[in-house]
Every structure is written in structure tokens, then in C-alpha cells.
Amino acid sequence: MSEPIIIVGGGPVGATLALLLAQRGVAVTVLEARQQGAAYGEGRALALSHGSRRILEKLGVWNKLAPHATAIHTIHVSQKGSIGRSKLYASDYMQEALGYVLSYGALSEALALALTEKPTVNFIFEAIAEAITHSGSQASVSYSQAGETYTITSPLVVLADGGRSLDALFGLARETKEYGHDALISKVRAELPHHNIAYERFTPNGPMALLPNGERDFSLVWTGKKEYITPLLALSDAEFLTQFHQQFGDRVGRFLSVEKRMAFPLKLSQLKATDTPHLVVIGNAAQTMHPVAGQGFNVGLRDAESLAQLVVASSATALGTASMLDAYRASRKNDTKGGLFFTDFLVNIFSNDVVGASGLRSVGLGLFDIIKPIKQHLVSKMSFGK
Numbered sequence: 001m002s003e004p005i006i007i008v009g010g011g012p013v014g015a016t017l018a019l020l021l022a023q024r025g026v027a028v029t030v031l032e033a034r035q036q037g038a039a040y041g042e043g044r045a046l047a048l049s050h051g052s053r054r055i056l057e058k059l060g061v062w063n064k065l066a067p068h069a070t071a072i073h074t075i076h077v078s079q080k081g082s083i084g085r086s087k088l089y090a091s092d093y094m095q096e097a098l099g100y101v102l103s104y105g106a107l108s109e110a111l112a113l114a115l116t117e118k119p120t121v122n123f124i125f126e127a128i129a130e131a132i133t134h135s136g137s138q139a140s141v142s143y144s145q146a147g148e149t150y151t152i153t154s155p156l157v158v159l160a161d162g163g164r165s166l167d168a169l170f171g172l173a174r175e176t177k178e179y180g181h182d183a184l185i186s187k188v189r190a191e192l193p194h195h196n197i198a199y200e201r202f203t204p205n206g207p208m209a210l211l212p213n214g215e216r217d218f219s220l221v222w223t224g225k226k227e228y229i230t231p232l233l234a235l236s237d238a239e240f241l242t243q244f245h246q247q248f249g250d251r252v253g254r255f256l257s258v259e260k261r262m263a264f265p266l267k268l269s270q271l272k273a274t275d276t277p278h279l280v281v282i283g284n285a286a287q288t289m290h291p292v293a294g295q296g297f298n299v300g301l302r303d304a305e306s307l308a309q310l311v312v313a314s315s316a317t318a319l320g321t322a323s324m325l326d327a328y329r330a331s332r333k334n335d336t337k338g339g340l341f342f343t344d345f346l347v348n349i350f351s352n353d354v355v356g357a358s359g360l361r362s363v364g365l366g367l368f369d370i371i372k373p374i375k376q377h378l379v380s381k382m383s384f385g386k
């Protein structure tokens with residue numbers, strides 16, 4: 001094969017792609033803006049589906065991660081001010097778990113460790129990609145590192161920067177819907193054990209999720225309008241826990257402690273058009289979802305898996321050609337649209353406090369609890385995304 005494939009962004013999705021390719025003997029160069037180890041301390045929780053676990057197992061990474069992962073055996077869905085609620089049990093679907101909760105840092109560290117053992121991977125830290133251009137059968141990436149600028153070329157460049165930096169590239173167009181909501185994230189400890197139950201709760205202000213994380217703790221995602229969320233950041237821990245308890249209810253008793261709180265804006269974003277030869281966009285850079293159903297990262301991992309399969313099946317001359325990129329986009333279309341539609345649907349149906357809608361939603365949750373095929377669909381969507 002010609003020059004190594006270039007991956008811009010060594011976050012969880014870019015690093016997984018690098019490993020998948022290295023496992024099949026494909027040479028890659030990864031450009032990562034952060035210092036080595038900078039992400040290891042990130043406590044932000046990711047909800048991993050069963051399908052994502054399988055991908056990490058195949059890469060030999062899961063056995064190192066398993067001690068840091070908390071299994072979700074039950075998902076409890078409820079709505080504030082309504083008696084309707086629904087429960088999904090892993091055992092009903094003959095699954096060991098409906099998903100797993102893992103910190104971003106633990107996953108980053110395990111992936112980085114596995115990558116150091118791959119001689120065909122050149123992982124360059126503190127390398128900030130600044131421009132991607134193309135000419136003829138190549139794309140070029142210019143990046144800066146320690147005050148110097150370099151340019152490297154490849155028939156295939158993969159943009160996996162999380163949509164954080166290079167979103168204004170020529171030929172890329174995104175469709176974005178700002179929810180006008182922020183997500184507050186933190187970790188809380190409750191009085192009662194979690195029993196591996198993940199809670200999704202819909203309130204008139206927006207959805208919240210409590211994901212079991214570790215022996216006693218929960219990772220919290222609390223969403224709402226910016227003007228609702230911002231003051232929550234400034235409360236004392238005790239005031240914050242009282243307010244949270246009021247919204248969440250008594251299911252796990254009182255809340256005893258909360259870690260550092262931070263918030264960021266939520267949006268739905270997807271690629272509308274790409275006219276960028278020799279460039280493919282994956283992970284959060286390609287689609288950003290509301291975190292309500294923990295879909296984003298799992299869709300990104302499946303992007304990486306599909307692309308790796310296609311690269312391995314392509315001849316050297318086909319790499320990065322329009323037909324290869326079309327085949328990749330076609331392979332991802334339904335899964336991506338499904339994830340975006342599903343999360344947007346949940347946000348819309350449960351978050352608008354329209355008069356009368358609350359009663360309907362309550363009935364909806366009750367029905368949902370008894371109509372098996374709907375639950376089956378939801379479980380397979382959350383577990384495998386297919």
C-alpha cells in the first residue's frame with residue numbers, strides 16, 4: 001500500500017479506527033492535538049452498547065476495560081409528574097447487559113496502550129491539523145507541532161476531530177439544529193445502591209440520565225435550557241443535591257455528594273453534503289447527537305468499523321476514490337439517520353411541556369411497557385444500533 005492513511009483526531013473514534021486498521025496490517029498516521037495522556041483523567045461517562053463492547057473485544061481492549069466498566073442490567077424510563085414508567089431488563093432479551101458505563105479517560109488510556117504495541121501506527125501527539133486540501137489522487141494535511149509546520153499526504157484522510165476544529169473545510173456542509181439546551185454533567189453518590197439500573201427521566205425542563213458508574217456512584221447528565229442549567233452550576237453542593245433530588249425523586253434515596261459540575265451546549269448536527277475527494281468524516285465530526293439515549297459514541301464506533309472493513313477490501317488504487325467514499329457513506333446512512341432520528345424523537349416527545357401532552361406521554365409510557373415489539377426494537381437499537 002502507498003502512504004499511510006492519515007487520521008486527524010486520536011479521540012476514542014479515531015483511535016479505534018487506527019487499531020482496527022493496524023490489526024489488519026494497514027499503516028496509519030494519527031495526528032492528535034492533545035499531549036500524550038491528557039485525556040486519561042477525563043471522568044465524563046460514555047454509555048457503551050453491547051455491540052460496541054464486541055468491537056472492543058475483537059481489538060483485545062475490552063479485557064483491560066472490563067474492571068472499569070459498570071454493566072447496565074436495567075433501564076428505567078420515567079416522566080416527572082406522571083405515573084407511567086417503563087423498565088427494560090437485560091435478562092428479558094437474553095443479554096448479559098443492556099450496555100456499559102465507562103469513563104472517557106479509561107477508554108482513551110486503554111486504546112492508547114494498545115496502539116503503542118502496533119508498529120504500523122505512527123501516533124503523533126501535540127500535532128494540530130490546520131488545513132486539509134486535495135489534488136489529484138491525494139489529500140494533504142498541514143499540521144503544526146512545536147512551532148513548526150508540516151505537510152503530509154495520503155490517498156485517504158479521515159477526519160475524526162469530534163467536529164471541534166476543522167468544521168469549515170471546503171466541500172463539507174452540515175445541517176445543525178441547536179436545541180437551545182445545555183447538558184450539565186457530573187458524578188453523584190446516592191444513599192442506596194444502584195443495582196446496575198440506569199435511569200432516564202423526562203422532565204418539563206428536559207431529559208436527565210443517571211447512569212450507574214462504579215460501586216456506588218452515578219454519572220449524571222441533566223439537560224435543560226441554558227438559563228435553567230447555568231444557575232445550577234453556581235449552587236453549593238448541598239443546594240444542588242436538594243434541587244436534583246426534587247427533580248429526580250426518591251428512587252435511590254437522598255443524594256450524598258456531587259463532584260465537579262460542568263455544562264455544554266447540545267445540538268444535533270449531521271453532514272449534509274461532502275464534496276471532498278480523498279476525505280472521509282467519522283464519529284462526532286460526522287454526527288453529533290443529544291446524549292439522551294447514549295447513542296453518539298456507539299454510532300461513531302460503528303463508523304470506524306465500517307470504514308476499516310471497506311479499506312481492507314479496497315485495492316491500493318481504489319483507496320479514497322469517489323466510488324469508495326460513496327460506498328462508505330451508503331453503508332452508514334441508515335444507522336446514522338436512525339440514531340439521529342431516535343434521539344431527536346425522544347427529546348421532542350418527552351420534553352415539550354404542551355398542555356395535554358403530558359397525559360398522552362404518560363399513557364405512552366404505560367403502553368410501551370406492555371407492547372413487547374416496541375421494547376424489543378428499543379433494546380436492539382440501544383444495543384446494536386441496527
Ligand SMILES: Cc1cc2nc3c(=O)[nH]c(=O)nc-3n(C[C@H](O)[C@H](O)[C@H](O)COP(=O)(O)OP(=O)(O)OC[C@H]3O[C@@H](n4cnc5c(N)ncnc54)[C@H](O)[C@@H]3O)c2cc1C
Nearest residue numbers: 009011012013033047129161162165283284291294296297
Ligand atoms: C454531555 C454529553 C454526554 C455524552 N454522553 C454520551 C454517552 O453516554 N454515550 C455515548 O455513546 N456518547 C455520549 N456522548 C457523545 C460522545 O462524547 C462522543 O460521541 C464521543 O466523544 C465522540 O468521539 P470522537 O472520537 O468522535 O470525538 P472526540 O471525543 O471529540 O475526540 C476528537 C479528538 O480530536 C482531537 N482534535 C480536535 N481537533 C484536532 C485537530 N485540529 N488536530 C488534531 N487533533 C484534533 C481532540 O483533541 C480529540 O482528542 C456525549 C456527549 C455529550 C456532549
